[in-house]
Amino acid sequence: MPKNESIQKILVIGSGPIVIGQAAEFDYSGTQACQALKEEGYTVVLANSNPATIMTDHTFADQVYMEPLTIEFLTKIIRKERPDALLPTLGGQTALNLAVELEKTGVLGSYGVTLLGSTLDSIEKAEDRDLFRTLMNELNEPVPESAIITTVDQALTFVQEVDYPVIVRPAYTLGGTGGGMCYNEDQLRDIVQNGLALSPVQQCLLEKSIAGMKEVEYEVIRDHKDQAIVVCNMENIDPVGIHTGDSIVVAPSQTLTDRDHQMLRNASLKIIRALNIEGGCNVQLALDPYSFDYYVIEVNPRVSRSSALASKATGYPIAKIAAKIAVGYSLDELEHPLIPEISACFEPQLDYVVTKFPRFAFDKFTSGDRSLGTQMKATGEIMAIGRTFEQSFLKGIRSLDIGTNELWIRSLEKCDEEELINRLAQADDERIFIIAACMRLGMSVQTIYETTEIDTFFLEKIHGLIQMEQRIHEHQEDLHVLKQAKQLGFSDEHIARVWDKTEDEVYELRKQNNLLPIYKQVDSCAGMYPSDSTYFYSSYEDENESIQSENKKVLVLGSGPIRIGQGIEFDYATVHSVLAIKELGYEAIIMNNNPETVSTDFTISDKLYFEPLTLEDVMHVVELEQPMGVIVQFGGQTAINLAAGLKRRGVKILGTSLQAIDQAEDRDKFEQLLEEINLIRPRGQAVYNLNEAKHVAEDIGYPLLVRPSYVIGGSRMEIVYDHIELENYVEKVRDYTDAFPILVDQYITGIEVDVDAISDGEHTLIPGIMEHIERSGVHSGDSIAVYPPYRLSEEAKHKCIDATSKIAKALRVQGMINIQFIIQNDEVYVLEVNPRASRTIPFLSKITSVPMANMATKCMLGETLSSLGYAAGMLEEQSFVSVKVPVFSFEKLRSVDTTLGPEMKSTGEAIGYAETMEKALYKGLIASGISIPQEGAVLLTVANQDKEEMLEIAKRFHALGFELYATKGTASFVESHDIPITEVAKIGAEEPNVLSTIRKGNVQFVVNTLTSGKQPRSDGFRIRREAVEHGIACLTNLDTAEAILQVIESTTFSAQPI
Amino acid sequence: MHNAKLVLEDGTEFYGNAFGSEMIQTGEVVIQTGMTGYQEVLSDPAHANHIVVMSYPLIGNYGLNHDDFESIDPAVKGLIVREKCNHPSNFRSTESLESYTKVNQIPAIEGIDTRKLTRHIRQHGSMKGIIAPSTMELNEAISYMSDTNEEPSYVRSLSTVKPYVVPGRGKRIVLIDLGLKHGILRSLTKRHCHVTVVPYNYAAEDIARLHADGMIISNGPGLMKDIRSVVQMIQSFMNRTPLFGIGLGHLAIAQACGAKVEKLSTGRYVTGLPVTDVEKKTTHFTSMHQTEAVIESSIESTPLEITERVSEDGSIAGLRHQSLPICSVQYNPESAPGPEESSYLFDAFLTSCTKIHTS
């Protein structure tokens, strides 16, 4: 049956803001889906509140609604657009849940909207634990035994049947709070008791633990003719017990026999058929390494993170095919995207090994709980392709961009054997490096296997790498060994370290001896059919398949894995840069290693090299392709950091010069530059010891902003208020390598603004200024940004515009520039200049309709603003208000303090736009997941220095009819100003106390500000965590509280006596 | 550095490192695409005259075990891999690839750019090759290759010499052994059949005395020219016994019904080949080993109809007799290795055996 002609307009729901567990992969799947549907001539209406996505561009959908993803707003959209159908399976769990609700509440029915892809029935069968279990029993497919319990006794009865260990998951707590693994009765009593207390419905799910089994995933697609294929299977190196999102994963499976594989393939196909899914589905299975026993862990009746990975791993675009199936096509009716001769009804054959590594944010969350378990913690991932496991594995490590290009990290040098062994048992984000460190100490593969349960196949491979490292060491400059090392995937940098040479020397040696990689095509068919694929990876082998054209080419470097501070926004800019290059008629080549993103969709660029972003790997592509230049401005700090090395090796950097980049990034040069053009920045100095620090402190005056100099992206950045805090800070960071010099800056309290601009080297266009609601001191990525500015004076605005143009001109910026300013009493301080695309590009591009990345790219390639039809200076402000609200993933990151400060903590963003600031904010906040109640209660616990300011907030909440609760100090202060308030007992006191008040949901907001001194385990910390873990908005900045108040005030009528 | 090479008929050389047996060996170079199942591939009699190239680069990861062989003695001539695994890992593994190839006298090479080799064969068609020491001169290798005579008939050398019984309490099945894979026996014993395996040249009268409920003509490595007698035998049973042909057996049935068979320019050895059911118009995935094919135009004048086609080129994958319970498939419904979704064919065949019995 060809496409469904009875529908014309289709609503696609995106996945909303990026959070841990739901990231860029849904921009990839959503973009593909929108494209696929448009290709078929349907009108696509898209709802997604995430402005950083490609899918929300008009090029990909006909109507884009960046509205909150709530039933209320979706209903409005449906009412207005009257779509014929809804495609819910491409926007993650968010879209799926919304679709279910829309169906259940009758919205779909009353507007005659058909659900495509999956029926409500199949979604529920997959998602509802009980229904799922029943279905698996019917199918004779095994699931781990489980029970829902409401008392400790029931739990004890359950373990009599299934035996320890068991996993406890409290019902309806966010992020698995209160759950855990129990090995004995004591633990069970403890955890269940706690879990029942934490669960708002006093309910826990108990499940027999199957930790230690092999975890294998199958990505399957089925059509209405009941044809079904396995696109890819993937084996987790980390066994069951560590979330697949946090596991190192290989594709295809490596240790499964054909019999194992067919058994699991049969199960997966049986399940997708039974669920009647028309589209993609992910089946997670656990296989006993010592028998043919297996369990079905979970089924996701939609495309997922794993399907994005599988698409990139095989070249088979699951989301695209799933979208076409959803509108009526069958697999055999669809063309294979890479192989002209065959249809899409084909199971990809790989002739390479793919490795996926998770990327964590513990470099930012230094106090976070790093241990890995059943709750996902990674913010992003990378993928690497090689012809051998070792090649792809080591490429993977290089791609992570965590400061190492080998299976070694410096921080472990300090660990003794005992610590290593302890950490080996308790898996954390650095486990793979710990394994290597243990092997270097002589620990056997068997011992490591017994501790980690990682299959010895993988451990032996890693062991081989450690042995090779030794061989390299013993064979200084031996070409034969060098060749072997390169074939195994060793980086020049690693070999250089072992040989005590420079990376450039090793590279030269290789070049002289013609020891260079070749590139192989990803064709989905292991070379069995001719393919026109333009998707390549490197290997050290014989035949090069990447043929160079005669065209002029431009190489764009992507931004690698998604992490805090470098998110999907950079992929947005990268994709637009690539499209702009194509528009100008050049060949656009992209290099990147993130499987979740749109930029690594091989249809975006003319050529895709799926490779690590290191100097060595980029140089190889440059030497092969000989592009006219390389663009580094869109790949975040990852790409910018490569500029110097590329320049050194004679590669042309397009756009802003390396020298200018350096001027912006080097503190001294930067200061000098500002001086020359008469601009100021907060005073500050680099110091090498405490004494010096104190001197500078006295000179500048408190408060101060302090940070280690080597750090980018604000980690370990703090505000200190006096000598004692300064001492504490120095004490705390001195242990870190390279802690000194410490940068000490005057902390300026004021309004922070973000400016993004495009310059052609002469003239500068400023599409807009974004003003932050929170005062300076809250990282620009974590503040609510408002466009156009709402508090800035005209004079301040002009100063910002002026400064931006001056800086851009002084640096002769060609392309993008981002500047952050602080405005205090109309004095404008330059905080930071980033000579590259910033986080705010997609937001600003969308609200001002200036295609910023596109224009910047064209400027780099010789166009001017005027040739592009734009005048220099500030663009006229739009009449509507847009806000960008940060979104956090705190419930997934235990032990992370939620207080906002100069370190960035958010993982994503949502947009709100409307005619007024209040309405825009309302939408933005709702879209970010904060609910705005009209009435209720607020808990106030603020630091002494904030009490005066808080009073105003207390008054306004009171006036709105909110009940006020507070801890002692705050309560008596508020009471003394004649505002009624209920005092709650402090932590540790008998209930009701402050924690139980939060836990029981007696308040809708918590306003808590940081007591200076930042002890991580303070009472304040526990209050903030308690709020997060119970889904209660915790406002740690009075400006945020005030903004929310403003919104509530604008939507409520308070009772006023006359 | 490299101590071995594969030389193709056209003079292309691929250097690598030898393992397994050290003997020089020639054979037709064929590509196998399965990402799992190398043990089944190595022991598949259909590869009797082949030097098999595994397109998946890591081979031997899970070792070899006692259960998954498709024949007792591997018939394969040689093996080419990108990388052999020296530390296999699987609870059933009893032997490494290296040791297996050594013990079973299979010359093998690792370290070859197997993707390049695959693409070469795809572009230039099937060809002979020789596994030789790297020191052997090219022209010496070529002449060695052309001097090597092919075995007269692989069916004769691989088919069982004497009949044997795999007892069961179910349907009585005669299995004509043209170089069968154990997978067929496994599929039948799983269904409780009483199987009598007979040599390819077993006399029709002797077969008749076995009073079979149905007869299966197995797959095997040979060509139609090797099994003329089988075709005649089939003709004598067509009206008496339900027949099911697999692979070479499928060609034999087709010929017995009057169809013609031709040799393919490039053989097909695929794990996971999409095949379309002509009636249902749905696709399923199969393992297919094919050196010869039924000529479509020759079907018209026969009582046969096409039940399945290879999805990508429409070539014949399955046939059925219009009035008699006779059917056959070009692929391996017993899989091993490969997708198991065609195993229902055994059930269908066994059901057809009942029909005749009761009527």
Ligand SMILES: Nc1ncnc2c1ncn2[C@@H]1O[C@H](COP(=O)(O)OP(=O)(O)O)[C@@H](O)[C@H]1O
């Ligand atoms: N019964 C169990 N015993 C041990 N580990 C488990 C069990 N069930 C799930 N896990 C682990 O927890 C992870 C997450 O569970 P899953 O059900 O897939 O939830 P999610 O929806 O977060 O993906 C899995 O990837 C697996 O490693």
Ligand SMILES: Nc1ncnc2c1ncn2[C@@H]1O[C@H](COP(=O)(O)OP(=O)(O)O)[C@@H](O)[C@H]1O
């Ligand atoms: N001197 C200062 N005074 C006040 N706030 C500052 C100062 N320096 C930095 N900040 C705050 O810290 C945040 C992060 O600092 P920034 O230098 O922009 O680092 P990043 O590289 O992470 O963007 C800023 O957004 C701002 O809120």
Ligand SMILES: [Mg+2]
């Ligand atoms: Mg899961």
Ligand SMILES: [Mg+2]
């Ligand atoms: Mg900043």
